[in-house]
Amino acid sequence: MESSDPTETGTMRHVVYDRFGERDVLRVTESPIPQPGEGEVLVRVHGAGLNPIDWKTRKGMGFVATQIENSLPWTPGYDAAGEVVEVGEGVTTLVPGDRVMGMIGFPVTGGAYAEYAIADAEDLAIVPEELDLIAAAGVPLAALTAWQALFEVAELESGQKILIHAGAGGVGHFAVQFALERGAHVIVTASSRNRDFLAELGVHEVIDYHTTDFTEECYGLDVVLDLVGGETGKRSLQTLSDSGVLVTIPTVTADDVVSAAEAMGVRAHGMRSRPDAFHLDEIAELIEDGDVKVHVEQVFSLDQVQAAHELLEGGHVRGKLVLDCR
Incomplete structure (x- = not known):
């Protein structure tokens, strides 16, 4: 029609x-x-x-x-x-x-x-x-969520180590590119079918969550971006350094993850993304320059x-x- x-x-x-x-x-x-x-x-x-x-x-x-x-x-x-x-x-x-x-x-x-x-x-x-x-x-929504989580809540800096769960997804593939562009060392959990896709984006390490326990591979992390929530979010708290921070996105389980962090004495935050044309302009510039796809x-x-x-x-x-x- x-x-x-x-x-x-x-x-x-x-x-x-x-x-x-x-x-x-x-x-x-x-x-x-x-x-x-x-x-x-x-x-x-x-x-x-x-x-x-x-x-x-x-x-x-x-x-x-x-x-x-x-x-x-x-x-x-x-x-x-x-x-x-x-x-x-x-x-x-x-x-x-x-x-x-x-x-x-x-x-x-x-x-x-x-x-x-x-x-x-x-x-x-x-x-x-x-x-x-x-x-x-x-x-807009996915990129703004990634941007605000990384740079407003987690305050990610160059040289820091970050673990991103579900790095091949909508929010994830933006977060990966923003973190790399900022100069972070990026580790991602994903399924094996997404390994090549993530390698093309420039990810430093890919952990296949079907075959490998990320808690045995990751420790002393500065930032975890948890796009999965629930038990994955809670278990991720073990991988943080003393000064590290976890940002969890799924709102349904955010309170549980934050409570678990408090009990362990580490930092975790939930967040809701919001419209922000200023951030969107910055993101558009990265796309225009070819730094983000x-x-x-x-x-x-x-x-x-x-x-x-x-x-x-x-x-x-x-x-x-x-x-x-x-």
Whole structure:
């Protein structure tokens, strides 16, 4: 089906669900194209990135689900890349035609799984010419999570040793590249199928978690970035130096991991990523310079959103999955 043309129909296609549940609650519907308010822009979405929070929220898990349960139906998606088509009052930084990407509608509004989306102008960054908009859609939430975890929470410095769990995934493959770019010694846990992918990124050591216990290989670490959570997060505390710090990302188990750290007398922090166009500009510059690459594993159409969620939920995606919303 051809994408709707707003000048002709005034409507757009977008994904919604009106109840929490399995993948079959996801459906594509048509609605009027929204209008940007003050400080907002309307974006013609080319790509919408998928993130684990998307399927967890769809199942009714986590913080966002509690915030939106009384305002369903809801359009998911926080990662959008596309072209500005209209700007609201007071927007001076962007004009129609600008190629942009951003973490939009976070955490309660969402809306990226759509042909058009409203975004706060201050949440958007300009997409480098070298980066196509489908790939750009895979950047915002995952890259910002990696950036904020490494440089704001862990305060990673050149020469430090870091262990990154699930280093081939969405957040992981950005974290690996940021840590290397910062001059850290990077150790990664991953499955053997991702060894070559990680070697190409420049990782110093890859530990196959199927065959090797990382706690026997790693000790005296300055930083652990735990993208797995639960028992993996707790066991990782054993690998820290006295002054080391662990940052755990999965919010469901973060309190448990932090409590275990307190009992052991080591440092651990949970975190929630947030939109930040300034950081996104810095990340875009690294991409522009060729220092960071975005790996998109697979692209789906809006109509294939259930299949995209099936793959996302499996938890073994290399890099990112993106919906092509054109």
